[in-house]
Amino acid sequence: MTVTNIDQRYEIVKDLIDTEDWNALKDVIGKLPTIEIVEILEKLEEQDLLLVFELFSKKEKAQIFGEFSRDLQYQIFNKLDKRAFSKIFEDMRSDERADFYQELTLEEQTSLLPYLNKQVRSNVVELSAYDSDSAGGIMTTDFATVRVWMTVREAVDKIKIDSPGKKMIYYVYVVDDEKVLLGFITLKDLILADLSDKIADLLHVDYVAAKVNDDRERAARMIEKYDLVALPILNDDHKLVGIVRHDDAIEVIVAEQTEDMEKMMGITSSNDEGDDEGYMDISVFRHFKKRVVWLVSLAIVGMISGLILHHFEAALDQMVILALYMPMLADTGGNAGSQASTVIIRALSLGEVTVKDWWTITFKEMRISILLAVCLSSIAFIKVSLLSFDTLLPGTLTLSYVAFIISLALALQVVSSTIIGAGLPIIVRKFNGDPAVVASPAITTIVDITGLLIYFSLATAFLLQV
Amino acid sequence: MTVTNIDQRYEIVKDLIDTEDWNALKDVIGKLPTIEIVEILEKLEEQDLLLVFELFSKKEKAQIFGEFSRDLQYQIFNKLDKRAFSKIFEDMRSDERADFYQELTLEEQTSLLPYLNKQVRSNVVELSAYDSDSAGGIMTTDFATVRVWMTVREAVDKIKIDSPGKKMIYYVYVVDDEKVLLGFITLKDLILADLSDKIADLLHVDYVAAKVNDDRERAARMIEKYDLVALPILNDDHKLVGIVRHDDAIEVIVAEQTEDMEKMMGITSSNDEGDDEGYMDISVFRHFKKRVVWLVSLAIVGMISGLILHHFEAALDQMVILALYMPMLADTGGNAGSQASTVIIRALSLGEVTVKDWWTITFKEMRISILLAVCLSSIAFIKVSLLSFDTLLPGTLTLSYVAFIISLALALQVVSSTIIGAGLPIIVRKFNGDPAVVASPAITTIVDITGLLIYFSLATAFLLQV
Numbered sequence: 038m039t040v041t042n043i044d045q046r047y048e049i050v051k052d053l054i055d056t057e058d059w060n061a062l063k064d065v066i067g068k069l070p071t072i073e074i075v076e077i078l079e080k081l082e083e084q085d086l087l088l089v090f091e092l093f094s095k096k097e098k099a100q101i102f103g104e105f106s107r108d109l110q111y112q113i114f115n116k117l118d119k120r121a122f123s124k125i126f127e128d129m130r131s132d133e134r135a136d137f138y139q140e141l142t143l144e145e146q147t148s149l150l151p152y153l154n155k156q157v158r159s160n161v162v163e164l165s166a167y168d169s170d171s172a173g174g175i176m177t178t179d180f181a182t183v184r185v186w187m188t189v190r191e192a193v194d195k196i197k198i199d200s201p202g203k204k205m206i207y208y209v210y211v212v213d214d215e216k217v218l219l220g221f222i223t224l225k226d227l228i229l230a231d232l233s234d235k236i237a238d239l240l241h242v243d244y245v246a247a248k249v250n251d252d253r254e255r256a257a258r259m260i261e262k263y264d265l266v267a268l269p270i271l272n273d274d275h276k277l278v279g280i281v282r283h284d285d286a287i288e289v290i291v292a293e294q295t296e297d298m299e300k301m302m303g304i305t306s307s308n309d310e311g312d313d314e315g316y317m318d319i320s321v322f323r324h325f326k327k328r329v330v331w332l333v334s335l336a337i338v339g340m341i342s343g344l345i346l347h348h349f350e351a352a353l354d355q356m357v358i359l360a361l362y363m364p365m366l367a368d369t370g371g372n373a374g375s376q377a378s379t380v381i382i383r384a385l386s387l388g389e390v391t392v393k394d395w396w397t398i399t400f401k402e403m404r405i406s407i408l409l410a411v412c413l414s415s416i417a418f419i420k421v422s423l424l425s426f427d428t429l430l431p432g433t434l435t436l437s438y439v440a441f442i443i444s445l446a447l448a449l450q451v452v453s454s455t456i457i458g459a460g461l462p463i464i465v466r467k468f469n470g471d472p473a474v475v476a477s478p479a480i481t482t483i484v485d486i487t488g489l490l491i492y493f494s495l496a497t498a499f500l501l502q503v
Numbered sequence: 504m505t506v507t508n509i510d511q512r513y514e515i516v517k518d519l520i521d522t523e524d525w526n527a528l529k530d531v532i533g534k535l536p537t538i539e540i541v542e543i544l545e546k547l548e549e550q551d552l553l554l555v556f557e558l559f560s561k562k563e564k565a566q567i568f569g570e571f572s573r574d575l576q577y578q579i580f581n582k583l584d585k586r587a588f589s590k591i592f593e594d595m596r597s598d599e600r601a602d603f604y605q606e607l608t609l610e611e612q613t614s615l616l617p618y619l620n621k622q623v624r625s626n627v628v629e630l631s632a633y634d635s636d637s638a639g640g641i642m643t644t645d646f647a648t649v650r651v652w653m654t655v656r657e658a659v660d661k662i663k664i665d666s667p668g669k670k671m672i673y674y675v676y677v678v679d680d681e682k683v684l685l686g687f688i689t690l691k692d693l694i695l696a697d698l699s700d701k702i703a704d705l706l707h708v709d710y711v712a713a714k715v716n717d718d719r720e721r722a723a724r725m726i727e728k729y730d731l732v733a734l735p736i737l738n739d740d741h742k743l744v745g746i747v748r749h750d751d752a753i754e755v756i757v758a759e760q761t762e763d764m765e766k767m768m769g770i771t772s773s774n775d776e777g778d779d780e781g782y783m784d785i786s787v788f789r790h791f792k793k794r795v796v797w798l799v800s801l802a803i804v805g806m807i808s809g810l811i812l813h814h815f816e817a818a819l820d821q822m823v824i825l826a827l828y829m830p831m832l833a834d835t836g837g838n839a840g841s842q843a844s845t846v847i848i849r850a851l852s853l854g855e856v857t858v859k860d861w862w863t864i865t866f867k868e869m870r871i872s873i874l875l876a877v878c879l880s881s882i883a884f885i886k887v888s889l890l891s892f893d894t895l896l897p898g899t900l901t902l903s904y905v906a907f908i909i910s911l912a913l914a915l916q917v918v919s920s921t922i923i924g925a926g927l928p929i930i931v932r933k934f935n936g937d938p939a940v941v942a943s944p945a946i947t948t949i950v951d952i953t954g955l956l957i958y959f960s961l962a963t964a965f966l967l968q969v
Contacts, residue, residue: 068709070729197695206691207673207732224690225672229663243534261757263536264750266673266732283749284730290753291727294760295849301764302845302943303838315855316846321867325874328842332875335838336882339831343890346827350894353819353826360819360826361812364833364951365805371837372769372801372944376794379768380782383761389781401787408791409798416802424809428816477768477943478838485830 043073047080054085063092071097075104087116099128106318110137114145123152132177132285135164164279172256173249175289176270176279182210183236185219190232192222207266210277211240218269218277220244246271249278256281257289297386301379301476303331335482342485349493352501358428359496362421362443363489369413370450370488371481374458377402378480381459382472392467398459406455413451414444434500442499446492453491454484509539513546520551529558537563541570553582565594574784576603580611589618598643598751601630630745638722639715641755642736642745648676649702651685656698658688673732676743677706684735684743686710712737715744720759726752763852767845767942769797801948808951815959818967824894825962828887828909829955835879836916836954837947840924843868844946847925848938858933864925872921879917880910900966908965912958919957920950 046066053062066074066089078086078101090113093101102110102125114122114137126134126149138146138161150158160178167173181199183192196209208221220242230239246269247256260268260283267280299305304327319327346353353360381398384390390398421440430439458480462472512531519528532540532555544552544567556579559567568576568591580588580603592600592615604612604627616624626644633639647665649658662675674687686708696705712735713722726734726749733746765771770793785793812819819826847864850856856864887906896905924946928938 070709070711072728072730193694196691224694225662228659228690228693243536245536261750261753262538264538264748266749282730283732283753284727287727287749287753287756291756291853294757295853298764298767298845298849302842304842304845315853316850317855317860317863321870322874324846324867324871328839328871329875329878332835332838332842333878333882336831336835336879336886339834340886340890342830343827343886346830347890347894350823350827354823357816357820357823357826360823360829361809361816363826363830364808364812364955365802367830367833368805368947368951369798369802371947372798373794375943376768376770376798379764379770380790383764384782387757387761387781389783394783397783401790404787405790405794408788409795412795412799413802416799420802420806420809424806424813428813477841481834481837481947485834489830 043076046073047077050077050081050089054081054088059092062089067093071100071104074101079106079109083112083116087113095124096128098125099130103129103133107137107140107314108318111140114141119148120152123149127153127157130177131160131164131179131279132175135161136169139165139169167249170253171249172247172251172253172268172270172281173279175253175256175285176249176281177285178279180208180210180267180269180277180280181206182212182216182277183222185211185213185237185240187236188232189227189230189234189236189239192236193227193232196227208269208280210269210280211236212277216276218244218246218271218275221269244269247281248273253281253289254293257286257293260286261290297382297473299327300471300473301382303335303476303478304328305330331478335478338482339485342482342489345486345489345493349489349497352493352496355501356431356496358425358430358439359492359500361425362417363492365417365420366443366447366450366488366492367481367485369417369447370454370484371477373406373409373413373451374454374480374484375477377406377455377458378462378476381462382476385462385466385472392463395460395463395467398463399456402455402459403452406452409455410448410451414448417444417447431501439500442495443492446488446495449491449495450484450488453487454480457484457487509542512539513543516543516547516555520547520554525558528555533559537566537570540567545572545575549578549582553579561590562594564591565596569595569599572784573603573606573780577606580607585615586618589615593619593623596643597626597630597645597745598641601627602635605631605635633715636719637715638713638717638719638734638736638747639745641719641722641751642715642747643751644745646674646676646733646735646743646746647672648678648682648743649688651677651679651703651706653702654698655693655696655700655702655705658702659693659698662693674735674746676735676746677702678743682742684710684712684737684741687735710735713747714739719747719755722747723752723755723759727756763848763939765793766937766939767848769801769942769944770794771796797944801944804948805951808948808955811952811955811959815955815963818959818962821967822897822962824891824896824905825958825966827891828883829958831883831886832909832913832916832954832958833947833951835883835913836920836950837943839872839875839879839917840920840946840950841943843872843921843924844928844942847928848942851928851932851938858929861926861929861933864929865922868921868925869918872918875921876914876917880914883910883913905966908961909958912961915957915961916950916954919953920946923950923953 049065050062053065066077078089081089090098090101102113105113153161164178181196183195187195192209206224208223209227210221211219213219220240221244222236222239222241226239245259245263245265247259249270249272256268260281266283269277270279270281272278418440421443422436425436430436461475461480465475466472515531516528519531532543544555547555556564556567568579619627630644647662649661653661658675672690674689675693676687677685679685686706687710688702688705688707692705711725711729711731713725715736715738722734726747732749735743736745736747738744847856884906887909888902891902896902927941927946931941932938
């Protein structure tokens with residue numbers, strides 16, 4: 038069992054470094070899963086880290102390096118001499134290798150290339166050419182292929198020859214002599230078959246594949262939908278150029294989810310930097326940049342509510358009690374609207390509903406919101422009656438009458454906010470926009486405006502003597 | 504390539520049903536991936552669906568049935584006679600089988616059991632005993648094991664014997680005679696090895712595993728962290744009782760994600776029903792129930808802001824201009840706070856930060872919020888100067904002075920809201936609560952209160968003559 042306390046292990050490692058007992062150290066962490074070795078190394082001071090790193094074999098170094106954070110990779114890249122580094126680089130997983138290579142400056146790239154063997158060099162250059170948001174950007178070229186005319190024996194021999202140590206294989210892809218994908222077989226098929234069987238007879242032709250320029254999320258969702266361990270990636274000539282692995286698919290799905298969540302709070306994702314950076318890795322100023330855009334635009338849109346309020350200044354002057362319950366109206370509307378938009382945005386992105394369902398959704402939300410309105414406006418009625426018992430009211434108005442009008446306004450606000458909250462994402466999607474942008478912050482600001490209009494129209498109609 | 508338009512295929516199928524050309528129909532959809540067959544069948548009328556369903560083999564039916572929605576599964580279960588159904592049931596994936604079985608009433612369960620063969624019966628009963636939120640609840644018992652003392656030849660023979668057709672195998676688990684897990688080998692190891700090699704020599708002992716009662720999300724996150732295709736699940740005696748597959752892990756991660764998002768908008772998840780239900784499947788009343796709890800509680804908390812406002816009624820009466828900019832303050836504070844909480848909640852749930860980092864986070868958020876405050880308060884200053892140019896102010900106050908005080912209040916509001924938004928999730932986590940509950944709606948309501956206090960304290964101090 039490898040799941041024990043990281044901190045304890047870290048302490049042990051620290052001690053062994055101080056006593057320079059390298060063999061014991063290798064014994065302690067050598068057999069751990071790569072990701073846990075990485076967790077420990079990332080806690081070490083740079084010089085200690087480099088000492089421990091040197092204990093591992095070329096292959097092990099490549100795996101460990103592949104899991105390091107961008108910054109740490111970059112640090113080590115600068116410490117090691119290019120020749121030594123190139124050896125590690127060559128053993129990395131082709132997709133991780135290309136991702137790191139893309140982060141380097143042109144000078145750094147050209148300083149590295151000469152040390153790479155021809156095959157690796159062309160592979161890196163090819164892979165890093167793809168947009169990191171595309172299937173090509175996350176695919177690996179570490180996959181096994183056999184020819185359709187082979188026997189099981191020939192296939193097994195080919196796999197033995199060209200599958201390097203750590204490469205994960207589950208599907209074996211069957212291609213013709215032009216590398217055009219014909220289908221796949223699983224290792225299980227090979228094991229269950231007789232050595233004399235023909236690959237052509239074992240072939241599964243009902244496979245799913247994505248194109249190299251497809252959106253990476255699309256590729257990830259295909260892996261999710263079809264429960265695949267790996268998805269073959271084809272170029273326009275239908276030739277097999279790579280595979281996207283299930284674990285990369287999970288990474289993409291999680292990253293896209295974070296992006297959605299952030300969008301929904303009006304946090305712009307900085308696509309220039311990788312999604313894989315954590316909160317701590319992002320600088321104060323970049324956090325600021327990610328948040329300010331929306332806050333400012335909303336503040337500006339907010340001017341509209343300002344104008345409306347200014348327009349009704351006289352009304353407020355005449356009846357201060359109206360001012361007291363504006364926040365309640367705004368908040369409740371904002372919350373109801375945000376809930377509706379969240380539900381719909383999620384349903385859209387999971388494909389549970391489509392734009393075509395707009396009427397079903399609107400009708401459903403209408404009924405939901407009426408139920409909500411009844412509860413919330415009754416609370417509002419009680420609230421006004423309790424809080425404002427001692428407020429003196431102009432003219433012949435009774436408090437319960439005022440309370441009734443205010444809660445009526447709230448009811449209308451809840452219904453309209455809910456429908457707006459549910460409707461806007463659908464409209465945005467309809468015009469091929471990203472629904473997530475009209476989530477909580479946008480909705481709050483918009484329903485503020487509708488809320489004030491409802492509130493003051495009712496007030497002027499029923500409460501104010503003009 | 505199987506990725507073509509579902510609707511077109513549906514039309515073709517419809518026609519073939521009307522012309523009762525069953526062979527052609529089987530040819531059209533027979534070879535499709537199960538999930539696509541399901542998509543088509545789910546569009547059909549019940550009687551058509553049953554007709555087409557009958558075209559498939561027992562094994563195919565089992566796979567298709569496993570992918571149907573709960574409601575549809577239940578429909579078909581009621582249409583077929585129990586004996587016929589039991590045959591399909593026996594061929595289902597053990598985890599899907601148990602999930603469906605759990606949904607049945609006691610009578611229905613007992614009506615089915617007699618028809619099942621002994622092995623399936625005990626397996627179903629065992630699996631459906633686990634809490635659906637636990638690793639045991641999502642694991643399958645379809646895995647391959649070999650004994651540690653076997654040779655590769657013996658292992659291969661055992662796999663050939665006890666691995667039913669469609670079962671997905673990647674890892675082969677190595678156990679001792681008491682079924683205690685010792686490690687694993689991959690099919691690739693088997694293929695690359697000589698038939699005479701000993702399993703004990705190929706064995707990987709550095710494996711990761713979860714306990715049957717661990718939270719299902721924990722198991723899923725382990726699969727994500729260690730890039731596994733499947734995670735072995737052990738009982739307390741360290742015996743191998745099942746595996747969780749990578750595709751189930753993705754499902755869990757997506758489901759938990761939806762739950763988080765909804766929590767963050769104050770939508771309570773109804774755990775009694777499965778996460779796999781879409782927007783359309785959930786009734787109006789259940790949608791209402793999911794949303795009303797928070798809206799009502801927030802409305803009640805909102806009374807506090809009501810009280811504060813009521814307390815400062817005189818101030819508003821004396822200076823109506825204050826009322827005009829309350830919403831701006833509330834909204835901006837709410838948005839800034841929601842952003843901060845979203846970022847922190849996500850970072851916590853992805854393990855990027857922990858409670859220990861509270862000071863680093865607070866300090867970071869403070870610096871971020873000061874930058875935000877500068878931008879937003881300058882906008883506020885301009886806003887007030889533009890909108891209220893014609894407002895007559897009491898006493899000797901100049902508009903720019905009033906504008907300055909208001910934007911100062913806004914600046915303080917942005918800073919405090921951001922810190923509250925970032926801090927609350929950490930505090931909640933500290934006390935082992937779920938951070939997501941103090942997201943947008945809660946934050947908005949809370950910073951409303953702080954905002955009003957800041958606003959009116961400054962106002963009474965600098966603007967009002969008492």
